[in-house]
Amino acid sequence: MAHLYIDEGITQSRAAIFEKDEITELYIENHFDFNICGNIYKGRIENIAEGLNACFINIGESKNGIYHFISEEERNSLKRGQEILVQVIREPVGDKGPKLTRNISIPGKFIVLLPEDHSINVSKKINDINKRRRLKKISREIMGDNGMILRTEAQYEDEETIKDEYEYLNELWKGISKGFLYKKSPCILFNLRNFYEFVLREYAKNNVDEIVINKEEDLIKIESILAAQGSDSKKISFQDNSFKEMDGVYNLIKNSLNKTVKLPSGGFLIIEKTEALIAIDVNTGNFVGNENKEETVFKNNLEACEIIYKEIKLRNLSGIIIIDFIDMEDEKNKQAIFEKMVQLSRKDIMSTHIYGFTKLGLLEMSRAKKGKDIISLTGCSDAFSMDSICYNLKNVENHCIKEMKRFNARQFEVFMQEELIRIINEKFKFFIDKMKEIYNIDIYLVKDKAENNYLIKRK
Structure with missing residues (x-):
């Protein structure tokens, strides 16, 4: 089983799925530029x-x-x-x-409501014909004026749970319709991206048996959301002083900013983002194997498939993705690599298409875009961007929390360039105020000519 770690921050919030101490899913949201997809x-x-x-x-x-x-x-x-x-x-x-x-859809945890549509659809990821028939039967019995799509998680739920969510989503739709009649345009009528609601709906799946949070005062809010989503049986606990999850997420983000990814056998990947596409190059490195060249290359490519797809998901890469596997002469080996990538794509919550190998031996695939990729969310190419400041202030927040719990420290100096201090005082003054309000921590910004920004010292 897995557990979901939720770290709601002042300038940036993060959520991750941990399976056997390894992060398999990651979601990041900056608080100055919210994802509006689905609104x-x-x-x-x-x-x-x-x-x-x-x-x-x-x-x-x-x-x-x-x-x-x-x-x-x-x-x-x-x-x-x-x-x-x-x-x-x-x-x-x-x-x-x-x-x-104009084709509105409202997602729940088990179904997606299709207002003013009378169709019933079942997720393609549910392969069992008996499960598909059961879900369609339930849908026909509970459906009113609006259609629905049965999501993958619906296969684990009973009729009453699915019916409750259908009725809940219908009430949401009534509220949206009423808002359209009486509110002045332009305005938002439904915000899909409330952080806790989104994370609990999309990541607290059937395989998650525990939710770890970093703020005790959010317990009631989370219990209420889980109850509305029909998932109130999950255990909720608080992050202990080991900060294992917090550090794990930080290290993953830091590693994801590197172009090079090592493979277990000694090979490596190079991942590069351009304006038009994502290019991934597979290299053998010092992996030579004991078999013939074709077998060595195939094993290296097969191993790379798992790591490639993991990196695609964790970095939230999207659009056109071209993978340059090491050249294989045997068509059966190419087909095996293609089938492996198709198999991995079926576990992806994002819509993904694996098109196959081109005449030049490049594997083509595409992945739907939702939100920013991890490089954009950290703003690593521009220290003065809003994304970069959100990311770094979140790291400051977490560092201070750890120091507070370990040493009872309450005052910190943060050294940075004068221009960064100006931007933070102008646009992120709330960060300093919230650190005091939430944690009783005082933050002092100190001008430093060095380029080593966000150097933190206990005062």
Whole structure:
């Protein structure tokens, strides 16, 4: 079994699934720039882009969203200034605003509600035909005006639990519909990304039997969310003074910022992100094996598959991914590698497609985008970016908590460049206030010309 570790912070929050002391899933959220994918808005059409067969919609975020018409009839029915109900299906990227849809879906833990749709669908990850039939039978018996998708976790639940969630999601939809009638556009009607609700819904799966949290005062809130989600039987405990999970997440993030990943047998991967795609190169390193060359290469590639997919998930890599495995001459070996990657993709909560090998011997795959990748969330390429400051202040927070519990220290000096102090005082003053309010810890920012930012000393 596994346990879910939740570390809600002041500038950044983190959650991780631990299986046998190894992190298998990781979620990070910065508190200045929240993930808006899945949010539902009452928007207003700002203009029609004839050449794109689309319109731009003001949803109240920093960039207008884009909605592509699905028919000529729809195009003719929508006018500039018209209010419209939309949902974000893709995050803003660079200068591009969020991508929008009018096909609303509201996810629960066991089902996804499809308002004003009468279809019933079952997750493709449920292969057992008897389980699929049982879930469809339950769905037909409980379905009202709205359709649904039965998620993978539904196979472990009884009819009453699924019915309760269906009714709960229907009430959410009624609230959204009412908000559309009475609220002024542009405005948000449904925020999918409440940190605790999102993490408990998407990560507290059937294989998780314990939840470890870092704030005792959040116990009642978590119990309430779990009860609403039908998962109130899970054990909840508090992080002890060993800080094993906290340190494990920190070390994983730090390692994920490296391009090079070592393989157990001596080979290594090189992972590089470009504007167009993610490139992953597999190398044998000092792994030579005892068999012939083809067998050695195949074993190295097979071993690499597990590590590659683990890194893709933990780093939240998305879009087009090209993997340059070591050249194999035997087509059976190529097919085995392809099948292994397909097998691994079936365990991924994100929509993933493995397309196969190109004529140049490169494996092509794609993975749906949800949120930022780990490099973007840490802002490692720009020390003055908001992401970088969120990440580093979270590390300051955790460091001070550990020092407080071990040595009862309550005052800390944090050394950094003058420009960073200016930005923090201007945009992150709340961090210093919250450290005092939550932990009774005083933080003093000290100007330092050295580039070793965020050096922390007990005062």
